[in-house]
Amino acid sequence: MLRTLFACCLVVLPLAAADRPNILFLFSDDHALAAISAYGGRYADVAPTPNIDRISKEGALFRRSFCANSICGPSRACIISGKHSHKNGYLSNDFDTFDGNQVTLPKLLQGAGYQTALIGKWHLISEPQGFDHWNILPGQGNYYNPQFISAQGTKRHEGYCTDLITDFSLEWLKKGRDPKKPFLLMCQHKAPHRNWAPALRHIDGYKGKTLPQPETLFDNYDHRSNSLKLQQMSVAKDFSWGHDMKFHGKNEFPAHFTALSNNEYERMNDQQKKAWDAVYEPENREFLEQMRAGKLTEKQITEWKFQRYIKDYLLTVKAVDESVGRILEYLETSGLAKNTIVIYSADQGFYLGEHGWYDKRWMFEESLAMPFIVRWPGVVKAGSKPESMIQNIDYAPTLLEAAGLPVPADMQGKSFLPVLQGKKDETVDSIYYAYYGENTHRVAQHDGVRTSTHKLMHFPASKEWQLFDLIKDPQEMKSVHDDPEYASVLAFMKQEYAKKRAEYEVNDAAVPKDRLKEEWWVKRHREKVQQLKKQGNPDLVFLGDSITQGWEAAGKPAFDATFGSYQTLNLGFSGDRTQHVLWRLFNGEWNGLKPKAVNLLIGTNNTGHVKQNPAETAMGIKLIIDFIRDRSPETKIILNDVFPRSASKDDEMRKLNDEVNRLCASYVDNQRVFRLDMSPDFLQPDGTLSKDVMPDLLHLNAASYEKWAKAVAAKLKELGVQP
Numbered sequence: 001m002l003r004t005l006f007a008c009c010l011v012v013l014p015l016a017a018a019d020r021p022n023i024l025f026l027f028s029d030d031h032a033l034a035a036i037s038a039y040g041g042r043y044a045d046v047a048p049t050p051n052i053d054r055i056s057k058e059g060a061l062f063r064r065s066f067c068a069n070s071i072c073g074p075s076r077a078c079i080i081s082g083k084h085s086h087k088n089g090y091l092s093n094d095f096d097t098f099d100g101n102q103v104t105l106p107k108l109l110q111g112a113g114y115q116t117a118l119i120g121k122w123h124l125i126s127e128p129q130g131f132d133h134w135n136i137l138p139g140q141g142n143y144y145n146p147q148f149i150s151a152q153g154t155k156r157h158e159g160y161c162t163d164l165i166t167d168f169s170l171e172w173l174k175k176g177r178d179p180k181k182p183f184l185l186m187c188q189h190k191a192p193h194r195n196w197a198p199a200l201r202h203i204d205g206y207k208g209k210t211l212p213q214p215e216t217l218f219d220n221y222d223h224r225s226n227s228l229k230l231q232q233m234s235v236a237k238d239f240s241w242g243h244d245m246k247f248h249g250k251n252e253f254p255a256h257f258t259a260l261s262n263n264e265y266e267r268m269n270d271q272q273k274k275a276w277d278a279v280y281e282p283e284n285r286e287f288l289e290q291m292r293a294g295k296l297t298e299k300q301i302t303e304w305k306f307q308r309y310i311k312d313y314l315l316t317v318k319a320v321d322e323s324v325g326r327i328l329e330y331l332e333t334s335g336l337a338k339n340t341i342v343i344y345s346a347d348q349g350f351y352l353g354e355h356g357w358y359d360k361r362w363m364f365e366e367s368l369a370m371p372f373i374v375r376w377p378g379v380v381k382a383g384s385k386p387e388s389m390i391q392n393i394d395y396a397p398t399l400l401e402a403a404g405l406p407v408p409a410d411m412q413g414k415s416f417l418p419v420l421q422g423k424k425d426e427t428v429d430s431i432y433y434a435y436y437g438e439n440t441h442r443v444a445q446h447d448g449v450r451t452s453t454h455k456l457m458h459f460p461a462s463k464e465w466q467l468f469d470l471i472k473d474p475q476e477m478k479s480v481h482d483d484p485e486y487a488s489v490l491a492f493m494k495q496e497y498a499k500k501r502a503e504y505e506v507n508d509a510a511v512p513k514d515r516l517k518e519e520w521w522v523k524r525h526r527e528k529v530q531q532l533k534k535q536g537n538p539d540l541v542f543l544g545d546s547i548t549q550g551w552e553a554a555g556k557p558a559f560d561a562t563f564g565s566y567q568t569l570n571l572g573f574s575g576d577r578t579q580h581v582l583w584r585l586f587n588g589e590w591n592g593l594k595p596k597a598v599n600l601l602i603g604t605n606n607t608g609h610v611k612q613n614p615a616e617t618a619m620g621i622k623l624i625i626d627f628i629r630d631r632s633p634e635t636k637i638i639l640n641d642v643f644p645r646s647a648s649k650d651d652e653m654r655k656l657n658d659e660v661n662r663l664c665a666s667y668v669d670n671q672r673v674f675r676l677d678m679s680p681d682f683l684q685p686d687g688t689l690s691k692d693v694m695p696d697l698l699h700l701n702a703a704s705y706e707k708w709a710k711a712v713a714a715k716l717k718e719l720g721v722q723p
């Protein structure tokens, strides 16, 4: 009987706690495929990575693994959310804060009984959520004697960052976790991120050697978008005197170097400085003497810079590889190896001089690519090299399925578990990429799609298309978008691009956008975030643009009389479009909010200011509703039809509003989302809007606010929302 019961259970619960695989996510920062010997490439012999390669030999190596947005924070946000940047709200490192209140991989695993830990670089600004244990670097972190932040506070540790992250990870594996539970450990290195400060034991690793340089180091950017020439990430022009090139003192050659000093050297203790100088200074002196004597050509100067850069970069990788070795060895000796999925990946690729660049951001192969190497004994075939394209948004769904858990319907990534299991070798036809532009390095905003053979890129500012034939031109040296021979390919790729953008719900109205250049807007945003912190959870939130903000002006008497007994929060911002509301929600205005009801009116400025396509505006409204439903499922959303505007019902903007309202009607389910249409109160029977209702035919007067207040109050009563 017992045996039967047991057998029964095995069938019903194929992944009992003890059987669920551990997940060890070994991650680094800016690790180019060309700097991992398992991927081959020009450094495979001079800079081997035997430990990372071991994962590949005993598991699978993905050659077509890509990020969705090639920068540190955004890639991490894509990984843990399983969503593209505009959906997880972390679009760039400039001003965004990751909204940790959303559903993430660590939260779901933790909720299912996994022990979760995060050690090393986090870079998402907000405090990590979903981890039983975390010990992270502040922001970018430092290589030498770095500080770490844990729930207990900030502490500086003597030593080298990569080694410390390894020590802390091993410590948690050995003593920190509950051995009865499966675990997720995200061990995330700072290395090999800029400014590439190698460990002292490695710094003389390439003394006297000249490493190979890429064929495209002196790319002149012909045959491609002019924006390639405008970036500030070139080996020739954009390395700094101290920070990148490791010279001391004042920048002697401002025409050749930017001024930034070496903050890593400044963090070192005397002993570390001495060891460092013993290796770097003789080389520096030799180069500077030649510079002072005017003996070097521009080409030679660039080549010297490249050597300094590539050596430092590869030496920081060496410590990462050693870290992987130490952790793999512990898995072996502890017996954990058998039931642990080991992944090696990095937040995106990097330019090792290709196209004359360092850094990332572009959709070109070197920085679009992410290493992805995985070992899972008994599941992943040793030595396999799947052809499938995968993307960082796919990691969360894949790992959830691997743990026997359901994948939330709104995760945009697709599980490639069948590929890992060898059941399938292709999961998608194309991947979508979007970079939203940052001040640093001046890389233009662009997005695009990549199939297994072609890549289409779109630059919205210059309205340019770029098309690359990845088979004939793998180094992407010539765009063929205007080549008649590629007309049909271009048409197909544009179709694929539109398809992906529709599937992922991307358009200007749906991509969060700040208005941080406008002082009043920033002030109001900060005040609202503060008000929320102080007053706590309101009953009622009013969300929208100037018409909602107007409850504080022309609508104030009606507001006070009608909603005075409620705890309220007015999140109306004059001039806002759907995308601005989304940005505010992701960046603090909805932090932990669980109101009883939200009165939402938005879209007027999408249709009015920029005459946005109604389908796009409606999508923006949908994403606002999705956001609220995700963060606060119990909140009742009163979705107001966009108010009529202009005197005539035949006015173009009025018609756009009508169309938005028609589309938004499908979001109303009368469970969580309820419709409120004020047009019967505001319009005359023939559809004319009178100045008696809206003096400027756009904004309400006091009497109209009274009507609106009454209608909202009646709705609240109907929904049982009481103060």
Ligand SMILES: [Ca+2]
Residues within 6 Å of the ligand: 029, 030, 071, 072, 193, 347, 348
């Ligand atoms: Ca990075």
